[in-house]
Amino acid sequence: MAESWVNSAERIGSDLLLELTGPGSRRAVLIRALRDAVREGRLTPGTRLPPYRSLAADLGLARNTVADAYAELVAEGWLTARQGSGTQVAHRAAPAAPARVPKKAPARPDAPEHDLRQGRPDAGSFPRTAWLAASRRALNAAPNDAFGPGDPQGRTELRRALAGYLSRARGVRCSPERIVICSGFAHALRLLFGGGVLRGPLAVESYGLGFHRSILTAAGVRTVPLALDEHGARTGELTGLPGVRGVLLTPAHQFPTGGPLHPRRRTAVIDWARTGGGVVLEDDYDGEFRYDREPVGALQGLDPDRVVHLGSVSKSLSPAVRLGWMVLPGHLVGPVLAAKGEREAWASVLDQLTLAEFIESGHYDRHIRRMRQRYRRRRDQLAAALAAHAPHIAPTGVAAGLHAVLRLPPGTERSTVKAAAWQGLGLDPLSGFRHPAATMPSEDGLVVGYATPSDHAYGAALEALCRALPPPGA
Structure with missing residues (x-):
């Protein structure tokens, strides 16, 4: 006998899968299936079962078969039947589960009493009310296709909103067609190098996140350190690094030593990329937060065909909102999308719509x-x-x-x-x-x-x- 469903949500509160398989009469098989559902917790004490006529119709069984099964389970104490209350799962003590020896979890360091570690925005300042309002507006306005398989390039609404915001606030030169949405900077690195879009060796600043270097190493990319001083990375030394055709920089605010990349060095790295056919990866991780200086525009604005601009909301909003973006040279859009696959598997479409509305409404600014x-x-x-x-x-x-x-x-x-x-x-x-x-x-x-x-x-x-x-x- 094949598996059957009890489709009685309005009567028992949820659908129940009954496996009507194994030897014996239909009555015996049904009794065994109901006992198993109670034992496994799929039918909890107090759950009301459908009338036997309804269950018989759902399962394609004779009414007498279901009525007899109910009667036997009532007699055994599995079910109770009262006039006016129908048939319910009995409130009986469940058999104690066998003790399990817990597996030893890897030791995790205790959280410090005072947390002054870098890279963590103020979680208590997340704009919950404004974000919720933006989410409601976005869902109400979303077209039906937003609830189908996600576009690996990202929702048009978000790419359009980002193109306007990045141009206005960061000096990025782009159109929505050059933006690919991802789940953050680490995801972007995995797509670019793990997906074979770019290859090493890659020059990186002598001080930076080891986590990013480990992602590159896992992708088979050798990283070559580029010296730093008070003016940022010494980009003039790129010409002396044989085989290097790419460089990863934090030009707006060098991480972690601080300070923007000097204008002459910004020009030098663009000249190097143009002359040798190289590519510059710009990690714009906290470009919005400046205090005692004029805004420093994105390096990408100097040459959109040689610079990959990478950003996310992990610092500006929260790392819990897994959204980032790549502003790509035109010739890299296709290869990145090929590496990403046919469907969006990382960035929630609903969060994309919410962020787009959050930006367009002015709440992000x-x-x-x-x-x-x-x-x-x-x-x-x-x-x-x-x-x-x-x-x-x-x-x-x-x-x-x-x-x-x-x-x-x-x-x-x-x-x-x-x-x-x-x-x-x-x-x-x-x-x-x-x-x-x-x-x-x-x-x-x-x-x-x-x-x-x-x-x-x-x-x-x-x-x-x-x-x-x-x-x-x-």
């Missing part, structure tokens, strides 16, 4: 302005605390972004990080971002994120930081 003021106050609090309690240590790279770099006396980084841990303080050592093959002189320092703690906890976090810092002359 208002949120950025509000957070810019909030983060500037946080940065100023950090600077004031250092000036009062550790004047020998000055924060650097603080004209923009969500973190500061504290330069430490030589040989004190490890002990300072250990002292911070004793204070319950989570932060990142500068050395943790250094490329393993970098040849430029190393410096001791801390990368301090000032966006994460709540307002009421931020003062205590700064006090813990100042207690952990080495004294003058250390």
Whole structure:
């Protein structure tokens, strides 16, 4: 006998799959199937079953067969039957499940009492009300095709909204046709290199996220460190790196050391790409947040055919909103879409529609302005605390972004990080971002994120930081 469904949502609260298989009469098979449904928790105590006539019609059985099955299960205590209440699953003690030995989970470090790690925006400032309103408007206006298989290039509504926003706010030169939506910067790297669109070796800045380098390594890409100084990456040295035809930069705000790429070096990297047929990957991870300087436009604006502009909302909104974008040279759009596949598998179409509405309605700009003021106050609090309690240590790279770099006396980084841990303080050592093959002189320092703690906890976090810092002359 084949599997059958009880399609009685209005009567029992949900559909129930009954497997009417195995030896025996139809009555015996039905009784066994109902017992199994109770044992497995698919029919919970108090669940009302359909009248036997309805169940018989659903399963294609004789009414007497179902009535007899109900009667036997009532007699056994599996079901109860009362006049006016119908037939229900009995409230009986379920047999105890056999004890299971839990598998040992990998140890995870405890969250620090004070979190000053980089890369984490203020989660409490997510614009919940405005986002919910944008979601409702977007869903009401969405065409029917939005609820079918997703377009791997991304929804037209979002690509159109991003083209306008990036042009206006970041100086990006693009049309919606050159934008491909992804789930974030890491996803973009996997598509570009893991998908075979671009190949290594790839020049990268001597200080950057090790996570990004590991993605490239997993894709078989060798990374070559490019030295840094106070003017950013030394892009003039690209001509001396044989075989390198691509470079990954953070030109608006070098990560993590801070500061924009010098105008002459911006020009130099574009000239290098044009002359040698190279490509520049621009990680615009926090370009909206600047405080004491004029806005620095996107490098892509100098040559849209040589620069891949990569961005996301992980800093501006939340890393929980898994949306990013690639603004591509025209000849790379097709290969990226081929690498991505025929259907969108990463970026939620509903979130895309919501973000498009959030941008078009002006809420995104208002949120950025509000957070810019909030983060500037946080940065100023950090600077004031250092000036009062550790004047020998000055924060650097603080004209923009969500973190500061504290330069430490030589040989004190490890002990300072250990002292911070004793204070319950989570932060990142500068050395943790250094490329393993970098040849430029190393410096001791801390990368301090000032966006994460709540307002009421931020003062205590700064006090813990100042207690952990080495004294003058250390």
